[in-house]
Amino acid sequence: MKHRPGIWISLAVIILCSQVAAAHAAEPPPGDAVASAAPGAKDAPFDPEKARAASQIQDPEAATRAYLDSVSPERRAKTKSYANGSYVLQVVDFVFTSALLLLLIRLRISLRFRNLARRITKIRALQTALYWVQLLVTLTVVQLPFTLYKDYYREKHYDLLTQGLPGFLADQGKALLIGCILGAVLVMILYGVLRRAPRMWWAWFSGVAIVFLIFTVAIAPVVISPMFNKFTPIANVEIRDSILKMARDQGIPADEVYQVDASTRTDRVSAYVNGMLGTMRIVMFDNTLRRCTPQEIQMIMGHEMGHYVLNHVWKGVGFFSVLVVIGFLFVRWGFARVLRRWPNTGPNTGPNTGPNMGPNTGPNTGPNTGPNTGPNTGIDGIADVAGLPLLWLLFSVVLFVAAPLISTFVRRQEAQADDFGLDASRQPDAAATTFLKLGEYRDLEPAPWIEVIFFDHPSGKSRIGNAMAWKHAHTTAAR
DSSP states (O other): OOOOOOHHHHHHHHHHHHHOOOOOOOOOOTTSSSOOOOTTOOOOSSOHHHHHHHTTOOSHHHHHHHHHHTSOHHHHHHHHHHHHHHHHHHHHHHHHHHHHHHHHHHTTHHHHHHHHHHHHOSOHHHHHHHHHHHHHHHHHHHHHHHHIIIIIIHHHHTTOOOOOHHHHHHHHHHHHHHHHHHHHHHHHHHHHHHHHOTTTHHHHHHHHHHHHHHHHHHHIIIIIGGGTSOEEEOOOHHHHHHHHHHHHHTTOOOOOOEEEOGGGTOOOOOEEEEOOTTOOEEEEEHHHHHHSOHHHHHHHHHHHHHHHHTTHHHHHHHHHHHHHHHHHHHHHHHHHHHHHHSOSSOSOOSOBOSOOOSSSSSOOOSOBOSOOOSOOOOOOSTTSGGGHHHHHHHHHHHHHHTHHHHHHHHHHHHHHHHHHHHHHHOOHHHHHHHHHHHTTTSOSSOOHHHHHHHOSSOOHHHHHHHHHHHHHHHHHHHO
């Protein structure tokens, strides 16, 4: 499910992504390092015999190298090509969207959206909502070719998408509808705050945005996600009982584990935990049940339980709350500077320097000889909804610049959940083979700077190395 719902998604999806633990897993103990997955499952992306041999190696570094070498050079090259392209596309996406937002202002298209909304209704809140719908639909349509390439044709080329084009477009339509509704609510609140608190709007709206993010995270598992996928309790009683036993052992009040029909879109192995305030769900892709061994599944779910026990959801909310406040402070500063450079004063924006020809009882008749300081935006001020593209752009700059910091924060949480999963499942070799399966769409050995900037999970090499170090430490302690 890939879409661009707008400013609410710039905030809410980052929160969701920070909490969603995308597939982290493990594998069986030495002597049975590569057990069989479900019949008919997709072949593992590594050589089972080489992986089994790696599980017998005691030295952590040598074992890590052996696991990595169980993936063929051809497959590694394909994954690296996909990953490298993804890094470039992230930057292109930001530049493309930023250029579109600027054009909406410079070409005065944003003003036309605002004026049309004003002609339709006199109610300010509804004007704001109508403006938002026009803006979001326009951006979605203009960006559709890029979206199709990035999220559909490219994924098909790398054999990572099983969904057909009609289903993909239907998902885009659903995402647009959700974005129109939730985004309209948020921008109506935003501009209501801007009109009533022009100086301290950033503080008031930061609070609103944080509450909205919590609300979005809370309703996502029970309202939004079911619009795109079918969720059912895991049918395999043995697997279900083993997961629930692990949950009880960790003090987690879980009474159900769900599987999602992710295979309708992808054959990736993954799982996640999301929700809060009573809506928390532990969810496993149906692909994971088909492609992973029981030991791998134990590690996966141990990792996901780690997110819950370690309070990663609420810690993530705290982290991103600080980012939201900083972001809106920057928007407040940047918006004022841009409007001073691009004032709304008509074609001639320079000062009037002509002499006053008489008493101050009529118009000044001197010529306007000041320089034009920039294009006429037509935006009356930050409380004018026509300035939303600029507000959106400025906040996007904050998120783009902060991306390495965000990735580092989330990556540390994922590493902590890995450690928790190893302690809970005690399946280090299962962890290694599942991390290899995740290497189907993640570069197993990225350059260090790539990992810092773009990776919201530790690299495959780092995770396998950690699992092997855990195994060595516990094997030594048991002697």
